[in-house]
Amino acid sequence: MAGKKPSPERRSECPLNASVEMLGDRWSLLIIRDMMLRGFRTYKEFMECYEGIATNILADRLRKLVAYGIIRAEADPADGRKLIYLLTKKGIDLAPVLTEMVLWAAGHEETGNQALVRLMRKDKEKFLAGVREGWASRQLHRAPAPRG
Amino acid sequence: MAGKKPSPERRSECPLNASVEMLGDRWSLLIIRDMMLRGFRTYKEFMECYEGIATNILADRLRKLVAYGIIRAEADPADGRKLIYLLTKKGIDLAPVLTEMVLWAAGHEETGNQALVRLMRKDKEKFLAGVREGWASRQLHRAPAPRG
DNA sequence: TTTATTACTTGCATTATGCAAGTTAAATTT
DNA sequence: AAATTTAACTTGCATAATGCAAGTAATAAA
Numbered sequence: 390m391a392g393k394k395p396s397p398e399r400r401s402e403c404p405l406n407a408s409v410e411m412l413g414d415r416w417s418l419l420i421i422r423d424m425m426l427r428g429f430r431t432y433k434e435f436m437e438c439y440e441g442i443a444t445n446i447l448a449d450r451l452r453k454l455v456a457y458g459i460i461r462a463e464a465d466p467a468d469g470r471k472l473i474y475l476l477t478k479k480g481i482d483l484a485p486v487l488t489e490m491v492l493w494a495a496g497h498e499e500t501g502n503q504a505l506v507r508l509m510r511k512d513k514e515k516f517l518a519g520v521r522e523g524w525a526s527r528q529l530h531r532a533p534a535p536r537g
Numbered sequence: 538m539a540g541k542k543p544s545p546e547r548r549s550e551c552p553l554n555a556s557v558e559m560l561g562d563r564w565s566l567l568i569i570r571d572m573m574l575r576g577f578r579t580y581k582e583f584m585e586c587y588e589g590i591a592t593n594i595l596a597d598r599l600r601k602l603v604a605y606g607i608i609r610a611e612a613d614p615a616d617g618r619k620l621i622y623l624l625t626k627k628g629i630d631l632a633p634v635l636t637e638m639v640l641w642a643a644g645h646e647e648t649g650n651q652a653l654v655r656l657m658r659k660d661k662e663k664f665l666a667g668v669r670e671g672w673a674s675r676q677l678h679r680a681p682a683p684r685g
Numbered sequence: 686t687t688t689a690t691t692a693c694t695t696g697c698a699t700t701a702t703g704c705a706a707g708t709t710a711a712a713t714t715t
Numbered sequence: 716a717a718a719t720t721t722a723a724c725t726t727g728c729a730t731a732a733t734g735c736a737a738g739t740a741a742t743a744a745a
Contacts, residue, residue, distance in 0.1 A: 414701090415702085443702070444704090445702085449702095468712075469711050470711045
């Protein structure tokens with residue numbers, strides 16, 4: 390198994406705590422949502438996030454997500470200014486977490502994006518398979534995301 | 538449907554954002570874990586959380602979780618000093634979220650509590666049914682939690 | 686009636702977040 | 716080729732959240 394790090398200074402060994410320490414803030418999961426469901430891949434695109442993330446926070450979260458192995462960055466061969474951020478396997482594996490969080494909120498709060506919710510509810514497994522294959526964002530949005 | 542509140546000032550209508558605004562911090566989900574999986578019900582018990590929550594933060598999070606309708610508090614008829622905190626339906630419905638977060642971390646990080654992880658992996662649906670029926674905490678821990 | 690317990694609150698230091706402006710390198714326009 | 720844009724940040728500073736230690740009020744136990 391490549392990629393299981395011992396992690397030096399966790400508050401506890403609990404796997405939920407590990408998730409919370411990596412993802413338990415107001416922005417990380419929203420960035421992952423924009424990558425997974427909206428096909429966003431560049432800094433500038435992430436700045437267009439509905440919720441209005443601050444630029445220094447975005448830079449910090451991208452750095453941390455890379456450090457955790459949830460996303461990776463590579464240079465755009467077509468444009469030397471751009472970095473392209475991509476979900477790793479570990480990042481794509483967050484799809485079930487995002488899905489359950491969406492379904493929970495949609496079931497208990499007044500929320501929008503009912504198209505997404507319906508898709509998730511109708512066939513959760515199919516939706517997750519779609520995310521793994523990378524078509525979820527194109528399915529749901531204008532999705533300019535070409536394959537990496 | 539009782540209990541769907543319009544929520545005045547969300548950063549966006551996205552259901553994931555709604556979840557993140559309610560649960561996206563370093564403590565809320567750990568408190569819910571301790572209620573759901575360890576059978577904790579009082580302030581003093583929550584203070585024993587593995588990760589060492591500060592008392593003012595605990596008070597704040599309990600207040601917010603009550604305000605969100607995720608937990609509720611009732612007086613202990615047997616001891617006037619005690620308040621008993623209980624998960625609502627909305628709170629119990631977080632079981633799939635917690636489960637996926639646990640499985641994700643356990644699959645990608647070095648973590649402990651493998652008994653819990655095995656139970657979740659072996660039969661996720663059965664585990665979730667157990668949480669709903671309230672036996673999960675007794676299954677997994679010393680669990681002094683009698684029924685409410 | 687004194688001591689303990691429970692569930693907090695308060696005050697203050699530290700850390701994280703948010704906002705506006707500035708920087709660097711690479712591309713595009715003139 | 717020079718000037719302007721664009722992309723991806725960084726920096727500085729104000730505000731908010733978190734963490735720590737100590738204190739408080741109500742009830743219960745000794």
